[in-house]
Amino acid sequence: xxxxxxxLGVLMFSPAIIYVLAVVGVPFVLAFVYAxxxxxxxxxxxxxxxxxxxxxVLESPTFRRSLYDSIIFTVGTQVVVLVGSTVLSLxxxxxxxxxxxxxxxxxxxxxxxxxxxxxxxxxxLDSIYxxxxxxxxxxxxxxxFDTPMWLGEPTLAMISVIxxxxxxxxxxxxxxxxxxxxxxxxxxPEAAAVDxxxxxxxxxxxxxxxxxxxxNVAILFGVIFVFTDMTVVYIxxxxxxxxxxxxxxxxxxxxxxxxxxxxxxxxISIFLxxxxxxxxxxxxxxxxRAEVG
Amino acid sequence: xxxxxxRKLTKVFKQGQPGAVNHVDLETRExxxxxxxxxxxxxKTTLLRMIAGLETPTxxxxxxxxxxxxxxPPRERRIAMVFQSYALYPHLTVYQNIVFPxxxxxxxxxxxxxxxxxxxxxxxxxxxxxxxxxELSGGERQRVALxxxxxxxxxxxxxxxxxxxxxxxxxxxxxxxxxxxxxRVGTTTIYVTHDQVEAMAMGDRVVVLNQGTVRxxxxxxxxxxxxxxxxxxxxxxxxxxxxxxxxxxIVGFRPERFLPSGLVAGSGSTDEIASRMKTEHLLxxxxxxxxxxxxxxxxxEYLGAERILYGALEGGRFPGKAVASRIPxxxxxxxxxxxxxxxxxPESELKFFxxxxxxxxxxxxxPWQ
Amino acid sequence: MxxxxxxxxxGGLVHALVLMAFSVLLAFPFYWMLITIFKRTxxxxxxxxxxxxxxxxxTLEHLQLLFHDTLYLRWVANTxxxxxxxxxxxxxxxxPAAYALARLTGRWGERLGIAIFLxxxxxxxxxxxxxxxxxxxxxxxxSLWSLIVVYPSxxxxxxxxxxxxxxxxxxxxxxxxxxxDGLTRFGAFVKLVVPISVSGILTVVIFSFTLVTQExxxxxxxxxxxxxxxxxxxxxxxxVRGDVYYWGSLMxxxxxTSLPIALLYNLFLDRFIAGFTVGxxx
Ligand SMILES: Nc1ncnc2c1ncn2[C@@H]1O[C@H](COP(=O)(O)OP(=O)(O)O)[C@@H](O)[C@H]1O
Ligand SMILES: [Mg+2]
Numbered sequence: 030x031x032x033x034x035x036x037l038g039v040l041m042f043s044p045a046i047i048y049v050l051a052v053v054g055v056p057f058v059l060a061f062v063y064a065x066x067x068x069x070x071x072x073x074x075x076x077x078x079x080x081x082x083x084x085x086v087l088e089s090p091t092f093r094r095s096l097y098d099s100i101i102f103t104v105g106t107q108v109v110v111l112v113g114s115t116v117l118s119l120x121x122x123x124x125x126x127x128x129x130x131x132x133x134x135x136x137x138x139x140x141x142x143x144x145x146x147x148x149x150x151x152x153x154l155d156s157i158y159x160x161x162x163x164x165x166x167x168x169x170x171x172x173x174f175d176t177p178m179w180l181g182e183p184t185l186a187m188i189s190v191i192x193x194x195x196x197x198x199x200x201x202x203x204x205x206x207x208x209x210x211x212x213x214x215x216x217x218p219e220a221a222a223v224d225x226x227x228x229x230x231x232x233x234x235x236x237x238x239x240x241x242x243x244x245n246v247a248i249l250f251g252v253i254f255v256f257t258d259m260t261v262v263y264i265x266x267x268x269x270x271x272x273x274x275x276x277x278x279x280x281x282x283x284x285x286x287x288x289x290x291x292x293x294x295x296x297i298s299i300f301l302x303x304x305x306x307x308x309x310x311x312x313x314x315x316x317x318r319a320e321v322g
Numbered sequence: 323x324x325x326x327x328x329r330k331l332t333k334v335f336k337q338g339q340p341g342a343v344n345h346v347d348l349e350t351r352e353x354x355x356x357x358x359x360x361x362x363x364x365x366k367t368t369l370l371r372m373i374a375g376l377e378t379p380t381x382x383x384x385x386x387x388x389x390x391x392x393x394x395p396p397r398e399r400r401i402a403m404v405f406q407s408y409a410l411y412p413h414l415t416v417y418q419n420i421v422f423p424x425x426x427x428x429x430x431x432x433x434x435x436x437x438x439x440x441x442x443x444x445x446x447x448x449x450x451x452x453x454x455x456x457e458l459s460g461g462e463r464q465r466v467a468l469x470x471x472x473x474x475x476x477x478x479x480x481x482x483x484x485x486x487x488x489x490x491x492x493x494x495x496x497x498x499x500x501x502x503x504x505x506r507v508g509t510t511t512i513y514v515t516h517d518q519v520e521a522m523a524m525g526d527r528v529v530v531l532n533q534g535t536v537r538x539x540x541x542x543x544x545x546x547x548x549x550x551x552x553x554x555x556x557x558x559x560x561x562x563x564x565x566x567x568x569x570x571x572i573v574g575f576r577p578e579r580f581l582p583s584g585l586v587a588g589s590g591s592t593d594e595i596a597s598r599m600k601t602e603h604l605l606x607x608x609x610x611x612x613x614x615x616x617x618x619x620x621x622x623e624y625l626g627a628e629r630i631l632y633g634a635l636e637g638g639r640f641p642g643k644a645v646a647s648r649i650p651x652x653x654x655x656x657x658x659x660x661x662x663x664x665x666x667x668p669e670s671e672l673k674f675f676x677x678x679x680x681x682x683x684x685x686x687x688x689p690w691q
Numbered sequence: 692m693x694x695x696x697x698x699x700x701x702g703g704l705v706h707a708l709v710l711m712a713f714s715v716l717l718a719f720p721f722y723w724m725l726i727t728i729f730k731r732t733x734x735x736x737x738x739x740x741x742x743x744x745x746x747x748x749x750t751l752e753h754l755q756l757l758f759h760d761t762l763y764l765r766w767v768a769n770t771x772x773x774x775x776x777x778x779x780x781x782x783x784x785x786x787p788a789a790y791a792l793a794r795l796t797g798r799w800g801e802r803l804g805i806a807i808f809l810x811x812x813x814x815x816x817x818x819x820x821x822x823x824x825x826x827x828x829x830x831x832x833x834s835l836w837s838l839i840v841v842y843p844s845x846x847x848x849x850x851x852x853x854x855x856x857x858x859x860x861x862x863x864x865x866x867x868x869x870x871x872d873g874l875t876r877f878g879a880f881v882k883l884v885v886p887i888s889v890s891g892i893l894t895v896v897i898f899s900f901t902l903v904t905q906e907x908x909x910x911x912x913x914x915x916x917x918x919x920x921x922x923x924x925x926x927x928x929x930x931v932r933g934d935v936y937y938w939g940s941l942m943x944x945x946x947x948t949s950l951p952i953a954l955l956y957n958l959f960l961d962r963f964i965a966g967f968t969v970g971x972x973x
Contacts (some may be wrong), residue, residue, distance in 0.1 A: 037876060045788035045847055046807070051823075052844035053810045059821035068824065113713070120709045131710055134718040139926050140956035141721070141949030142905045146928045149720035152727065152938050157972030158735065160723065160742045168881055172739075195972030196717065201967075208964050219376050220409035223424035225397035225472070228702075236423075239412045246968055255886050259905040264927050277910075285820040286912055294820045299922035309809050314807055 037231065063295035070289040083295035091272050092297065099276040102191060103256045108196040110251055111244070114202035119232070121203070122210045137202035147264040150193045154179035154265070183273035188265050190274050194261045198254060202247045209243030210236070245315055249308050256304050278303060324400070324477035324510060325385035326350045326373060330383035333368050333534075341380065342368040342568045344534040346486075350478075351526075355501070359521040362559065366514040367530070370480050373512065374403050387477060392495060397426065402471035403480040406487070408463045410455040416466050417451040423474045441473040444503070459486050461496060468500075472507060479511040480502070485520065518558050519667050522546065530554050548673075552680040555673065563632060563673070564645040568688055572675040577630065577648040579671040582655060582660035583614060583664045611669040613690055618662045619649065627651055636662055639690055703739065709711055721949070725940035728753055735938060753939025763944050766925035769835055773921065774903040781899045786892065788847075789854030790880055794866075804855050811848040816906040818844070823912050838921065845900040851896065853966040857891035858884065866893050874942040884897040894962040901956050904948070922948050 064083070068078045086092045121132065138146055153160055162176035179189045213236065221231045225226065237244075259278035262268060268275035273281075277300055280305065285294015326349070333343040343365040350356045358366040371377040373384055375396035383390050391399050402423070411419050420438045429437070442448045445465040455463060464484055471479060484500070485493045501524050504511050515521055521528050522542040530537045530545055530553075538550035549555035549563070555574050556562035563574040616636040622631040631647045647665065657663065676683050725743075729749040740746040757763050792807075793799040820867065822841055823832075831837035861884060869879040885892070903921075910921040917929050926944040930937060956963075 034795045034876060035797075038791035038800065041787035041791035041795070042800075042803070045784040045804075045851060048784055048843060049493045049807060049810055051516070052841055053813055053818065053848075056818040056821035057813060058746045059816055059825070059863060063821055064935075070823075070827075080720075082827075084962040099711065114503075115708060117713050120706055120713070130806070131714055134714045136957055136960065137721055137949070137953050138717050140901070140960075141945075142923045142952065144718060144907045144923045144927045145945035145949050148941055149724050153723055155938075158738070158742070158938075161740075163742050178508075188720070198722075204964050205961065205967055208968050214407060214409070216405045216407055216409040217411065219396075220403065220405055221411075221422070222376065223398040223401060224375055224423035225474070226422070231774065235411060239411075241413075245970060250967060252959065253814065254538070255814050259816055263907075263926075278814070281816060281820065282827060282908070291820050291824060298817045298820060301814065303511055303810060305814075305817070309812060310811065313805065314811070321914055 058244050060295050062297060063292050064299050066292050068295075069290040070286075070291060074127060079291070082292050083299075086296050091135075091275065095275040095277050095297075096208045096273055096300065098187070098274060099256060099270075101187060102194065102262075102276050103252060105187075105191040106250060106255045107251055108200060109191065110198045110202045111248065113195065113199050114247070115237075115244075116208050117199070117203045118210055119236075120205035121207055127248040135203065136200045138197050142199055143258075144264055146197060147193055147261050150189075150196070151180070151265055151301055154189055158182055180266050181270055183270060186270060186274045190262055193260065193265060194255055198251055200321065201254075202251060205243060205247040205250070206240060209240035210252075212240055212243075242315060242318070245311070248313070249312050252304065253308050257301055325352060326386075326478055326510065326512065327385040327388075328369075329383040329385070330371070331372060331384060332380045333365070333372060333377060336382045337560075341509060341534050343366075343372065346531075346534075347380070348529055348536060348539060350512065353508045353510055353677055355504050355511045355513065355524060355526045357521040357525035357528045358512065358531055358555075359518060359525075359528050361401060361515065362516055364516075364531040365534035366516070366531055369484055370403075370482055370512060370514050371475075373478075374401055374480050375399050382469075400477045401480055402474065402478070404464075404467045404477035404482070404484045405470050406483045408467040408484070408487075410453075410463060410466055410470075412455050414450065414454075416447065416453050416455070416458070416518070419455070419466060420451075420470045420473050423470060427474055429474065431450070437473050439471075441469040444472065444507075445469045452507040461492050466490065470501070471510075476509065479509050482514045483510065483516070484513075485515075486517075500564055501522070517562075522558075534558070545546065548682070550673050551680055555675070561632075561648065563645040565675075566640050566643055566645075567677060568639075570677050571683070571686065571688065572677050572680070573688065574673040574675065575667045575671050577646045580615075580617075580645065580667050582667055583612075583666040584655075601685065612666040613668065613669055613672070615645075615665050615690075616662055617665040619657045619659060621659055624651070629653075629657070633656055695873055695922040703751070704962045707765075708897050714765045724946040724952075727938055728946065729796065730836060730939065731797040733938065734874070753937070754943050756937065757940040757943050759945075761940065762920070762925065763922070763930075763940075766920050767948070770904055770922045773835050773898045777846055777903050778896050778899045780839070780843050780924075781850050781895065782892065785850035785854060785895060787848050787880075789851045790858050790884060792851065793855040793858040794863075795876075804852065807848045808852040811845060811852070815845070818910050819912045822909070826913050832913060833915045835919060838906075838909060840915070841909055842903055845906075846902055849966065850895040850899060853895060854888070854891055855961065856965060857888055857894075861887055871901065891962070894959045896908060897955055898963055901952050902910060904952050905954065 062075075064219055065077060065079060067078050081188075085266055117135065121128065121135075156178055159176070159179060161179070162171070165171045166173050166176065177185055180186050197294075217239070218235060221235050228234065259276065259282055262274055262276050262279045263282070266274045268279050273278075277297055281294045281297040284297060285291050288294070328346050328348055328664075331343060331346040332341050334341040346369060358368050358369060365451060368377060372379050373386075375391070375398075377395060379392065384392055386399055386401070396403075411422065415420055416421065417438060420441055421434050424434050424437060439448070442451060447462060447465045448637060450458065450466070455466070456467065464487075467484065470620050480504060485496050488496055497520060499635070500576060525542055527538045527539060527541055528545050530550075534555050538545050538554045540548070540550075545554055546558050549558065552565060552572060552574070556565070559576055562578050563576050564688050565574045565581060615638060617631070618633045618636045619631045620633040621631075623632070628648055631649070633645065633647075637644060637645045672685060674685055675681060696869070729746045729751070731750045731752070734740055734745065734747045734844060737746070767892070776851070788807075789804075792804040794800075796803070800912075825843070826832055826837040827838075829837075831840065865887070866876075866879045866883060869883045870876065874882060904919070904923060907923050910924040914920055914924065917925070920929060926941065930941050930944060
C-alpha cells in the first residue's frame with residue numbers, strides 16, 4: 030500500500046519536476062556555462078574562456094556603477110516599503126466601512142501589470158508636462174522653466190526609480206504584514222491593554238515583535254523582487270542618465286541581448302546569484318521554524 | 323481591594339437584535355469570590371469584558387471602588403484579567419511576561435525583580451522564568467497567567483474560564499489551588515464559568531445568567547436549594563430538577579429527593595427501619611409529610627457512586643410525566659427496566675413556581691391524585 | 692476599545708489621514724491615466740492649463756487611435772492566447788504534482804515542495820540570456836510559443852506550492868472514506884479531491900493568468916516583431932513612435948488593461964497571500 034502510494038506519487042509529480050528542471054534548471058546551469066565561455070548571439074561555437082568575462086566585467090566602470098546602483102535601489106526601496114507598509118497595514122488592520130474599497134485602491138499598483146503602471150509614472154514624471162512640477166510651480170516651491178528633471182538628473186532619477194519601485198511593492202508588503210497582524214489572537218493586545226500598555230508600548234513591544242517572522246518574509250521577497258527587477262528602470266530611464274540608474278539586471282539585458290554579448294551578459298547576471306542563495310537560505314529557515322513552532 | 327458594581331449595564335452588539343447583556347445590576351463584596359455562571363452565549367464574557375474596559379457598554383454604569391469607570395481605559399481601572407486562552411505574549415519569556423504589567427504601569431525598576439520573584443514563588447513557577455510560553459504545559463501556562471495578573475497587586479481579578487483548557491484531572495486540582503490562592507491574597511475576584519461544579523465549589527456567591535439577564539444572585543446553597551425560577555432550577559443539578567406542570571403552577575423536586583419509599587425513615591415498620599439503619603441504607607431521617615408517587619423505571623445509568631433512574635410517573639395526577647431519581651449505589655435494591663416502584667418526595671422538598679412567570683412562589687397544597 | 696473621548700477622536704483622525712494619504716499616493720497614477728485619456732492633445736501639452744481639469748472639451752480621439760491605428764487589440768489577443776495555454780499547462784503539471792507532494796510522498800515530498808518553491812525565486816533576469824539562446828535553437832524566436840514554453844517556469848512552482856497548502860487542508864479521512872467506499876487512490880483524487888478543490892484550482896488559474904499578463908522581461912527578449920507582442924511590452928515599447936509618446940492612447944491602454952486584471956487578482960488575493968507567507972502565519 031505504502032509502496033503503491035509512493036509510486037503513484039512519483040508518477041504524478043515527475044512531469045512537473047522534469048518540466049521545471051528543463052526550463053529553470055537547464056538555463057540556470059547554462060548561465061554559468063555561458064559566463065565562462067565566449068557565446069555571442071550570432072555565433073555558434075563555444076570556447077571556454079575561464080574567468081575572462083568576469084574580469085572584464087569587474088573592470089568595467091559601468092558594471093561597478095550598476096552594482097552600486099543595484100544596492101542603493103534595493104536597500105532604498107526596502108526601507109521605504111517597510112516603513113510604509115507597516116504604517117499602512119496597521120491602519121488597515123481593524124474593520125471599518127469602506128475597507129474593501131480602500132484595500133482595492135491600495136492594491137492597484139501591485140495587481141496591475143508592472144510595465145503599464147510604470148508608464149503611467151513616466152507620464153507623471155515627464156520632463157515638461159509633469160503634473161508634480163505643475164503643482165510645485167503653483168505652490169511656488171520651484172520656478173517655472175526651472176523645474177526638476179525627475180528622470181534626467183542622476184540623484185532625482187534614482188529617487189524616482191526607488192519611488193516607483195516602492196509604489197509597486199508597497200501593496201504586496203502591506204498585505205503580507207496584514208496577514209501577520211490578523212493572525213495575532215485578539216486577546217493578546219487586550220491582555221496588554223489590561224496590563225497597562227498604551228498604543229506605543231503595545232505596538233513596539235507586542236505587535237511588531239509578534240509579526241517579526243512575517244516581516245522577514247516580506248523583506249526576503251522584497252529583496253528578491255527588487256534586486257532582480259529591470260522593468261521599472263528599463264521603462265523609466267533605460268538606466269540613464271549616464272548609467273546612473275543602471276541596475277545589474279538591466280545592464281545584463283543591454284549587454285547580453287541588445288549588445289549581443291551573451292557571455293558577458295550572463296556573467297553580469299551571475300552576480301544576482303549570491304543574493305538569491307542568501308534569500309533562499311533565510312527563507313528555508315523561516316519555513317522550517319514555522320514547521321517546528 | 324475594591325468593590326465592583328454595575329448599574330443597568332447593557333450591551334447590544336447589533337442594533338435591533340437582543341442584547342448580549344441586559345440591564346445587569348450587581349455588586350461584589352469586599353474580597354469576595356463571585357462567579358458568573360450560565361450556559362454558553364449567556365453574556366458572561368461580554369459582561370466581564372465590559373467591567374475590564376475591553377468592551378464599551380451600550381448603556382449603564384460600571385463602578386470600581388465607588389467610582390464610575392465607564393470612560394477609563396482598561397489600564398486605568400486597576401484590574402487584572404486572566405483570559406481563557408491565557409493570552410501569554412508568545413515572544414516573551416515567562417519573566418518578561420510577568421514583568422510586562424510592571425513596566426507598563428511604570429513601577430520603579432528596582433522593584434521589578436523582587437515583585438516577579440514574589441509572584442512566581444506564590445504560584446510555584448520560579449524555575450520556569452526563562453522559558454517561552456510554548457515550552458510550558460497547560461497548567462504551567464495558567465499559573466504564569468495568574469502570576470502576571472497578581473504581580474501588580476490589582477484591586478480586582480477578572481478570570482474568564484481559566485480552567486477550561488485543562489484536562490479533567492488537572493482542572494480539579496487547579497480549581498482547588500485557585501480557590502486557596504484567592505483566599506490568601508484576598509482580592510475581589512470575578513470568575514466566569516459555564517461549569518456548575520466549578521461555580522458551586524469555588525464561589526462565595528454565584529450570579530446565574532441566561533440570555534444576558536441575571537436570573538439569581540446567591541450563595542451556592544441558595545441558588546441550588548432556593549432557585550429563583552425554573553431556569554435556575556433546571557440549569558443547576560444533574561440530572562436537572564424534575565418539573566411537573568399543573569394549572570397555574572409548576573411543582574419541582576430534585577432527583578436526589580425522589581426516593582424509594584422503603585428507604586425513608588417512617589415508611590416501614592420499626593424493625594425494618596432498624597435493620598436498614600444498620601446497613602446504612604436509610605437515606606432520609608424523619609422527613610415529615612411526604613408525597614407518594616408511583617414510578618415506572620425505564621432505564622438506568624450506573625455512575626459508580628450512584629445510580630440514576632429515568633422513567634415516568636404512573637397513575638395519579640401526572641401519569642406519563644418523565645422524571646428522574648438519583649440514588650446512592652450503596653442502596654442494593656434492584657431496579658429493572660419497566661418495573662414499577664413506590665417512591666416518595668418529602669413535601670418540604672417541593673418547590674413551587676408560577677407557571678406564567680416561572681418565578682418561585684410560596685409552597686401551596688396541591689391535590690396529587 | 693475605550694479611552695478618553697478626545698484621544699479616540701484624535702486617533703480616528705490620524706487613522707483616516709493615513710488611509711487617505713496612502714490611497715491617494717498609490718492610486719493616483721490610475722486616476723491620472725483616466726484623466727489623460729479624455730483630454731485633447733492641445734490641452735495635455737499646454738503648460739498654462741491646470742492639468743487637473745478639462746480645459747477643453749473631453750475627447751475620444753485617443754481611444755480611437757488606440758483601437759483603430761495600433762495593434763493594441765492584437766496584443767491583447769496574443770496575451771489572452773498565451774495566458775490560456777499557459778494556464779492549461781500549469782494545471783496539467785501542477786495539480787497532480789501538488790497532490791502527490793502533499794499526500795503521497797510523506798516527508799521528503801514536503802521537502803521537494805519547498806525546493807520547488809525556491810525555484811520560483813530564480814528570476815527571469817538570470818535565466819533570460821541562456822533561454823534566449825535555447826529559444827533560438829528550438830526555432831521559436833519571435834513566436835508566441837517561446838513564451839508558452841517558458842512561462843510555466845514561474846507559474847508551475849508557485850501553483851504547486853499554493854495547491855499543496857490547499858490539499859493539505861482537506862481532511863485525510865475524506866479520502867480514506869472514499870477508498871473504503873471503493874475508489875482507488877487515484878480515483879479518489881480525480882473524483883473527490885479535485886472537485887473539492889475547485890476554488891483552489893481557480894486560484895491557480897487566476898494567478899497564472901495574471902502572472903502571464905504581468906511578465907515583461909521574457910516577452911521583451913524573445914519577441915521582436917510588433918504583431919507578435921504581448922500587451923505588457925507592446926504598450927510601453929511600440930506605442931512610442933520614435934521619441935513621440937502618444938500619452939492619451941498610452942494611458943488608455945494601461946488603464947483598460949490593468950483594471951480587469953486588478954479586479955480579478957483582488958478577488959483571490961487572500962489565497963495568494965497564504966502562499967507567500969510560507970507558513971509563518973498560522
Ligand atoms: N463581538 C461580538 N459581536 C457580535 N456579537 C457578539 C460579540 N461578542 C459576543 N457576541 C454575542 O453576544 C452573546 C453573548 O456572548 P458571550 O458574552 O461571549 O457569552 P458567554 O461568554 O456567556 O458564552 C452571544 O450571543 C454572542 O454571539
Ligand atoms: Mg465566554
